[in-house]
Each structure stands twice: as structure tokens, then as C-alpha cells.
Amino acid sequence: MQIYFSCSITGGRQDQPIYQRIVAHLQARGHQVPTALLADAQMEPPEAQLDAAAVYARDVNWVKTSQALIAEVSTPSHGVGYEIALAESLGMPVLCCYQAGRKVSKMITGNPNPAVMVRAYRTPEEALQIVDAFLGKIG
Numbered sequence: 153m154q155i156y157f158s159c160s161i162t163g164g165r166q167d168q169p170i171y172q173r174i175v176a177h178l179q180a181r182g183h184q185v186p187t188a189l190l191a192d193a194q195m196e197p198p199e200a201q202l203d204a205a206a207v208y209a210r211d212v213n214w215v216k217t218s219q220a221l222i223a224e225v226s227t228p229s230h231g232v233g234y235e236i237a238l239a240e241s242l243g244m245p246v247l248c249c250y251q252a253g254r255k256v257s258k259m260i261t262g263n264p265n266p267a268v269m270v271r272a273y274r275t276p277e278e279a280l281q282i283v284d285a286f287l288g289k290i291g
């Protein structure tokens with residue numbers, strides 16, 4: 153399926169290695185990830201060439217054409233929060249995962265919607281297990 157992977161850019165890139173692990177895991181399972189480039193360590197130079205309106209239109213279209221959204225929310229990000237709310241409003245299944253011990257907005261952790269799964273992980277391997285559990289639930 154097509155899965156929108158959402159991760160912090162402007163909010164900070166310190167969690168980039170886990171973004172890449174999650175995207176590689178999804179692709180290895182045969183899923184299409186239109187935002188795969190955003191998980192890349194070298195993401196910033198090409199992406200920075202695009203103007204804001206082009207990024208917004210592209211990403212909203214990618215969310216709308218995806219069957220699920222997976223967000224890594226350890227680092228607070230306006231864009232990630234927006235994308236989560238957009239996917240939720242479209243009735244899509246959403247996974248928000250984050251490293252245990254990180255401070256995550258109560259607007260994420262307090263969401264009672266059963267279609268929005270919020271999970272903490274302790275290791276990258278556990279993050280991938282959570283991704284698999286989410287995929288198993290929606291698949």
C-alpha cells in the first residue's frame with residue numbers, strides 16, 4: 153500500500169537515523185512511501201529548493217492518495233502535527249511512534265480516536281515491531 157511517512161524537518165533532524173530505519177523497513181515489505189526522501193540524511197539541499205506552496209500541495213496530495221500515515225513524533229514539528237490531523241480528518245489509520253522518555257504533545261498522546269495508534273518504543277527494533285503491529289491491524 154501507499155504509506156505517508158511523516159517526520160520532523162524544521163523541528164530538528166536529530167532523529168533522522170530512525171526515520172531512515174522505518175522507511176527502509178516499509179519499503180522492504182513492498183510498500184510505497186512517497187516521502188521516503190524526507191527520511192534521507194541528505195534530504196535538505198534538494199527539498200530546500202522547493203517553495204512552500206509547492207511542498208504544501210505535493211504533501212497534501214500525497215496524504216490524500218495514501219492508505220495510512222506513519223509519523224515519528226519524538227521531535228515536535230508543526231508539519232507533522234498538521235499531517236496527522238489531516239490524515240485523521242480523512243478517516244485514515246495513523247500510527248504515531250516516539251522514543252520512550254521524549255516529551256510528546258498531549259494533542260498526540262491524548263487522542264482517543266481508535267484509528268490513531270500512539271506508541272512509545274525503547275529501541276529501533278521495537279519501533280519496527282510497532283510498525284508491523286500497526287500494519288497487521290490495518291492490513
Ligand SMILES: O=c1[nH]c(=O)n([C@H]2C[C@H](O)[C@@H](COP(=O)(O)O)O2)cc1CO
Nearest residue numbers: 158159160161162163199229230231232
Ligand atoms: O521542506 C519540507 N518538505 C516537506 O515535505 N515538509 C513536510 C513533510 C514532513 O512530514 C513535515 C515536516 O514539517 P516541519 O518542517 O514543520 O518539521 O512537513 C516540510 C518541509 C519544511 O517545512
